[in-house]
Amino acid sequence: MAKVSNWQLGRDMEYPYAADRPKKQFTMIMDTNKCIACQSCTIACKSTWTWGKGQEFMLWNNIETKPYGFYPTGWDVNILELLGEQEWTGDVYSGETIFEAAPEGERVLGWAPAEEDWSHPNIGEDEPTGNAADTTYIPDNPHSMMWMYYLQRICNHCTYPACVAACPREAIYKRPEDGIVLVDQTRCRGYQECLTACPYKKTMFNLETRVSEKCIACYPKLEQGLQTQCTTSCIGRLRLTNYLSAPDEVDPRKPADFFVHIRKIALPIYPQLGLEPNVYYIPPIHVPAKYLTQMFGPGVEKAVEMYRNAKDDPELLGLLMLFGATERIMHTWDVTGGVARAYDEAGEEIVAVPLREPTFVRPFEFATEVAGEPMTGFRHNT
Amino acid sequence: MGETQITRKDALLYGGAAAGGLVVGGAAVVAVAVAVDNKKPPVEGAPIVAPYVAGDLPTTDPSADAWKDADRTYVALAAQQIAQPFLDKAGITSLDARALHNGAKVALLLEWDDDSVDDLDGIRRYHDAVAVQLPTRSGAPPALTMGGPGSPVHILQWRATWQRDIDSGGNTGVDQIYPEVVHDVMPDDILPAKAAQLYWVGREAGNPLSQNVRTSPIEEVVAEGFGSVTHLATQTAVGHGNNEDGRWRVVIAVPSARKGVGEPLAPGTTWPISFAVWLGSEENRGGRKHIANWQTLVLEAKA
Numbered sequence: 001m002a003k004v005s006n007w008q009l010g011r012d013m014e015y016p017y018a019a020d021r022p023k024k025q026f027t028m029i030m031d032t033n034k035c036i037a038c039q040s041c042t043i044a045c046k047s048t049w050t051w052g053k054g055q056e057f058m059l060w061n062n063i064e065t066k067p068y069g070f071y072p073t074g075w076d077v078n079i080l081e082l083l084g085e086q087e088w089t090g091d092v093y094s095g096e097t098i099f100e101a102a103p104e105g106e107r108v109l110g111w112a113p114a115e116e117d118w119s120h121p122n123i124g125e126d127e128p129t130g131n132a133a134d135t136t137y138i139p140d141n142p143h144s145m146m147w148m149y150y151l152q153r154i155c156n157h158c159t160y161p162a163c164v165a166a167c168p169r170e171a172i173y174k175r176p177e178d179g180i181v182l183v184d185q186t187r188c189r190g191y192q193e194c195l196t197a198c199p200y201k202k203t204m205f206n207l208e209t210r211v212s213e214k215c216i217a218c219y220p221k222l223e224q225g226l227q228t229q230c231t232t233s234c235i236g237r238l239r240l241t242n243y244l245s246a247p248d249e250v251d252p253r254k255p256a257d258f259f260v261h262i263r264k265i266a267l268p269i270y271p272q273l274g275l276e277p278n279v280y281y282i283p284p285i286h287v288p289a290k291y292l293t294q295m296f297g298p299g300v301e302k303a304v305e306m307y308r309n310a311k312d313d314p315e316l317l318g319l320l321m322l323f324g325a326t327e328r329i330m331h332t333w334d335v336t337g338g339v340a341r342a343y344d345e346a347g348e349e350i351v352a353v354p355l356r357e358p359t360f361v362r363p364f365e366f367a368t369e370v371a372g373e374p375m376t377g378f379r380h381n382t
Numbered sequence: 383m384g385e386t387q388i389t390r391k392d393a394l395l396y397g398g399a400a401a402g403g404l405v406v407g408g409a410a411v412v413a414v415a416v417a418v419d420n421k422k423p424p425v426e427g428a429p430i431v432a433p434y435v436a437g438d439l440p441t442t443d444p445s446a447d448a449w450k451d452a453d454r455t456y457v458a459l460a461a462q463q464i465a466q467p468f469l470d471k472a473g474i475t476s477l478d479a480r481a482l483h484n485g486a487k488v489a490l491l492l493e494w495d496d497d498s499v500d501d502l503d504g505i506r507r508y509h510d511a512v513a514v515q516l517p518t519r520s521g522a523p524p525a526l527t528m529g530g531p532g533s534p535v536h537i538l539q540w541r542a543t544w545q546r547d548i549d550s551g552g553n554t555g556v557d558q559i560y561p562e563v564v565h566d567v568m569p570d571d572i573l574p575a576k577a578a579q580l581y582w583v584g585r586e587a588g589n590p591l592s593q594n595v596r597t598s599p600i601e602e603v604v605a606e607g608f609g610s611v612t613h614l615a616t617q618t619a620v621g622h623g624n625n626e627d628g629r630w631r632v633v634i635a636v637p638s639a640r641k642g643v644g645e646p647l648a649p650g651t652t653w654p655i656s657f658a659v660w661l662g663s664e665e666n667r668g669g670r671k672h673i674a675n676w677q678t679l680v681l682e683a684k685a
Contacts, residue, residue, distance in 0.1 A: 052581030053568045054556055057505060105468030112665075115505045168467065168609045168669055185587040189611070190503060191668035193467060208555040209584030209592035210503045210543070 001099075004160060007247040008271035008297070010092035014100050015274075016107055016165045022179035026157050026217050027244040027256045028231070029266045031282045031323065033307065034238035035150040037063045037125070044233035045154075049216070054208025057118040060215035061230045066151045067291065068124030072117035075201040076270065080294070082109055086272055088298050097274025098162060098199055108162045108197040118204075130288065149284035152239070154230060155202040155215035156269065156277030157181045163214070166197030172212075178243065179278065180217045188212050199273045225329050225344065237324025243331075244278060253332040255319055256280070263316065265303045267296035282307055314338075317355055326351040424454035424478045429678040432481035432488060434649060434685060439482050439489040441635035442622040449491050452480035457657055459494075459672040464527055465608040466669070473664040474672055477512070477657060483681050488647045489635035490514060492657065497628035500662025501542035504559045508667040511660040512623075512632050513539035516653055516679075518604065518644025523654035523676050528605040536643050537603045537611070538619045540632045542662065544599040545623050552594035599623060600634055604643060608669060616642065650683035 003012045004019040045061040062071045070076065079098065086095025098109040128146030157174075161181050164172045171187035172194060174180070183194070183203065188211035194203040195212065203214045218228035218241075226232070227241035242256035250261040259266035259280060266280035283292050285304045292300040310317050318340030319333055328350045330342040335355070342350045367376045433451050440446030457477050461469040477494040492512050500510045516536045517524050524533035546554050556563055565571075570578040579585065584592030590601060590613050600619035603611045618641075623632035638647040647653065657674040660666035 051569065053565070053570060054582065056556065056563075105463060105466055105470070107466050112506050115507070118505055166467070168465075169611075170609060185584045185592075186589050188584070188589065188591070189668065190591055191670075192506070192508075193668065195505075205503075205505055206582075206584065207504050207559055208594075209582050209589070211584040211589060211592055213583065 006097075006160065006274060006276050008093075008268050008276050009097070009274065010090075013097050013160075013274050015160045016099070019160075020174075020176070021159065021246050022174065022176050024177075024243040024245060025159070025179035025278050026222065027242050027260070027278045027280060028154065028228070029240040029242060029256060029259050029280050029282070029323075030152045031238040031320065032149055032151065032284045033282065034236040035063065035152060036236055037065065037150040038235060039063055040233045040235055041152065041230035041239070044229040045215075048218075048229045050213075052206075052208070054206045055204075055213070056207070058204045058206070058213065059121055060202070060204070061152075061154045062121055064121075064151050064153065065125050065127060065148050066287075066295075067129055067148070068127045069151070070123060071121045071153070072113040072201050073120055073123055074117065075113070075199070076295075078111050079109075079199040079273065080270075082111060083273070088272070091298055093272050095272055097272070098197075099160075099165065099274055106166075108166045110162065110166070110196040110199065112192070112196040113201060147287050149287055151281075152230075153200070153202070154279060155181060155217070156200055156275065156279045157215075157217060158278060159276035160274065162197040162199060162273075162275055163194035163203050166193040167191075168193060172203075175219075178217075178219070178222065180219050180222075181214070182216060182219075183212050183214055185209075185211060185213075199270065199275070200277070222329070226327050227329055231324075232327045234324060240323050241329055243329075253334075255322075255330050255333055258319065263306060264299050265306045265316070267299055267303055270295060271297045314355060318353075321353045321355060322351065325353045422453055424456040426456040426458065428453070428455050429652075429680045430455045430479050430481050430490075430655065431680045432483045432682060434682045435482050435484045437484065439484050439487050439635060441487065441489050441620050441633060444491055444493075444622060444624060444631035444633050448482060449480060452482050452491070454478045454480050454493075455677065457674045457677055459657070459659055459674050462658075462669055462671050462673045469666060469670040469672065471664075472672055473661045473666070474659060477659055477674070479657065479677070481679060481681075483638065483647070483649065485638065485649050485684060487635050487637055488679075488681065489633055491631065491633050493629055493631045494659055495628060496625065496630050496661055496663075498661070498663035499542065499625045501546040502554055502559050503543055506665065507559070508662040508665055509660070510542040510625075510630060510662045511539055511658075512630070512634075513537055513658040514634055515656040515658070516644075516647075518640070520645055520651065520653070525607070526656060526673070526676060528608050528610070530607050532606065534604050534606045534644075536640065537605055538621075538634050538636055539601045539603070540599050540621050540623050540634055541601070542623065542625075542630075544596060544601070547594050547596050548599055554594055600636075602636070602643075614643065647681060649681055651681050653679045653681070655679040 001014040002018040004015045006013050041061050050058040101109045128148040130147045171184045190210040203212045206213050231239040231241045244256040250257045252258055252262045266282050268277045283296050283300050283303050289301050314335050318335030321340050322342050331345045332343045338355050339352050341352045344350050440448045457479050461472040479492050481490045518534050518536050524535055529535035569581040598620050600621045602614045602617050602619045605611045619636045621634040654676040656676050659672040
């Protein structure tokens with residue numbers, strides 16, 4: 001075991017391999033507040049990468065309803081239960097990670113989903129929970145006191161992946177150029193240790209080729225400077241494919257660094273597990289903080305407050321407006337004169353979006369000419 | 383007989399011990415009557431003596447009469463608990479081994495009890511298998527743990543999945559795991575074969591595990607420690623396995639010359655030999671397996 005630095009935990013931790021951070025890290029920012037669970041992302045991913053025979057159980061991308069939706073069933077509650085109750089001391093995690101809690105004979109504390117767990121991708125869909133006492137939303141109407149939200153899930157391309165830690169073949173690797181985690185299809189021998197180890201359950205087994213496969217972060221698109229399929233197909237414009245700098249090389253002009261390190265409005269998912277996951281979530285604003293803290297760590301309440309104030313925060317609002325505005329990967333952005341602009345690596349403008357769409361008012365009554373004769377009329381709603 | 387444990391200490395110590403000298407577990411007699419068994423019960427700790435046979439060996443026939451010419455050796459098996467990940471609990475305590483050779487090939491017949499035939503891979507669904515481990519060079523045996531850096535081992539692994547690939551002509555996928563499966567349009571339904579192949583990435587990448595059309599159920603690899611298995615470019619091993627009445631009977635045969643792998647398995651030589659068994663029904667795979675300590679394989683000189 002090596003000692004590695006995990007900034008999300010605010011401390012060092014044990015990991016089977018020495019730290020080797022990539023030059024830059026593939027990341028995705030998800031604004032959970034905008035998702036309607038239409039699964040356009042899921043279908044875009046499925047039809048691009050996993051429509052082959054043997055990939056029937058594979059959803060590299062899925063959207064699930066929290067708290068009762070999971071794919072595979074119980075993925076998060078099972079590992080939380082195995083790990084047991086743990087504590088944060090302020091921003092420092094004082095509990096154990098799944099590497100530190102590994103039982104004798106194992107590299108990672110994990111569990112293997114059964115076939116049935118992979119058989120219900122829509123379990124719990126749209127099921128709300130909670131009661132009036134737990135929420136502040138429309139306090140006089142108990143029937144609207146419930147909460148649920150949609151969680152967008154892809155591989156987290158973790159800095160300290162459990163799949164890499166558990167693979168006895170060293171068949172899974174993290175690309176040094178962009179931190180994407182890939183399964184070497186020539187080296188994997190189908191032991192499924194990664195399926196047991198990954199707490200997010202984002203490695204999957206191909207029934208025909210007998211080896212594991214996983215989200216590849218659409219690297220053929222990334223290598224051309226384009227955002228992933230799940231990002232560009234998102235009708236809610238809630239995703240941003242981007243690169244995160246190492247924690248000691250943060251650049252506030254870079255979108256992901258701004259969200260994650262500067263504003264801390266986008267938070268990692270279950271950081272306490274110790275993998276330093278690299279998909280970051282802007283938490284839903286209408287969900288009890290206690291639940292959100294369990295999922296996204298101690299920064300939740302500040303993040304929610306910041307999001308609620310986004311309308312008065314042109315810098316943040318501008319960047320949020322650039323989500324879904326271009327297929328290309330933004331390297332930097334700025335907001336001037338009520339317009340948010342994104343730039344590529346060379347500093348060339350990719351796209352410009354106004355913070356407020358201009359509005360035009362047309363008069364109800366109008367005058368025109370028909371066959372040379374003056375005519376007046378009224379607009380109809382057609 | 384109690385469960386046998388081979389510890390890390392045993393394995394390291396044993397790396398330099400004389401082949402066949404260390405016996406694990408207590409003596410036991412297996413009295414399973416099968417058609418071709420000779421009268422003698424298998425003997426624990428006895429060398430596996432391969433008589434010289436003139437002519438062809440039964441390299442793909444576990445039921446051939448020729449096997450009666452070889453004595454059975456009882457080989458104790460224990461849960462692998464040296465390298466992570468461990469096998470928690472042994473599901474089997476022994477296998478029986480015997481061998482024949484004809485100067486050109488060495489053949490082994492391995493038998494163990496397993497009343498669950500596991501020959502398809504799926505989600506949390508693993509296959510039965512057995513492997514033979516031999517040093518590539520004569521002398522003191524390498525570490526039991528699949529050799530070590532600079533001291534390679536030669537491994538021959540039979541898999542129930544590969545046997546079914548052969549026996550069924552490659553029908554070992556989704557349609558067999560879920561016989562009632564209903565498919566929508568699949569790439570292979572609408573694309574030319576070469577293009578459709580791209581949707582079976584492991585197969586297209588040339589992973590030997592991912593193929594479903596094959597001629598031998600045995601994979602031949604070399605290794606220098608756990609996790610270092612390397613598939614040999616030239617595969618020479620043949621064999622056959624079947625399960626009748628809850629017992630696997632598997633033949634594994636390899637050319638004695640071992641070209642490009644190591645020293646030949648020549649008549650009149652003695653070799654350390656070890657075994658591993660995987661029970662698919664017990665979720666055995668990879669390092670989660672049953673292993674034997676080094677045994678002794680004696681290849682009798684030509685008469």
